[in-house]
Amino acid sequence: MRIRKKLLLLHTVFSVGLAGVLLATVRPAVTEIVTRAEANEAVLALNLLVDDSEAALRSRAMPGIDLRFGTAGELGLAAETAERVRSAGAAVVRVGGSAVRGLATGAGGELQYVVATARIPEARRAVFDVYLLVVV
Numbered sequence: 477m478r479i480r481k482k483l484l485l486l487h488t489v490f491s492v493g494l495a496g497v498l499l500a501t502v503r504p505a506v507t508e509i510v511t512r513a514e515a516n517e518a519v520l521a522l523n524l525l526v527d528d529s530e531a532a533l534r535s536r537a538m539p540g541i542d543l544r545f546g547t548a549g550e551l552g553l554a555a556e557t558a559e560r561v562r563s564a565g566a567a568v569v570r571v572g573g574s575a576v577r578g579l580a581t582g583a584g585g586e587l588q589y590v591v592a593t594a595r596i597p598e599a600r601r602a603v604f605d606v607y608l609l610v611v612v
């Protein structure tokens with residue numbers, strides 16, 4: 477009887493450990509896929525709105541897309557990112573999981589930026605289901 481209990485305990489510990497290792501190895505790859513998908517959505521949103529002014533952009537509501545406006549300092553953009561956007565002209569620049577585009581020059585001569593960040597709840601729900609499946 478003691479051997480069965482030990483075997484059951486060892487099997488359970490091994491199974492839980494294996495689930496932990498699988499989650500640890502799968503999570504970074506799946507998270508990167510979701511981040512790239514959200515960045516693509518943000519780029520597409522800014523490309524659709526490329527001809528609009530800041531006022532027009534502020535008035536548009538796009539579900540799942542968060543638009544922030546301001547100078548590089550106000551938005552917390554790194555100097556190298558601001559330079560990339562400045563040199564890109566009207567093109568959209570991908571920065572991590574967001575997209576950035578320069579707008580018009582403000583009153584002080586400083587370039588104004590718009591940063592788009594997307595959230596795809598369906599993808600995040602699907603990822604949670606994958607994690608659940610791995611654990612089960």
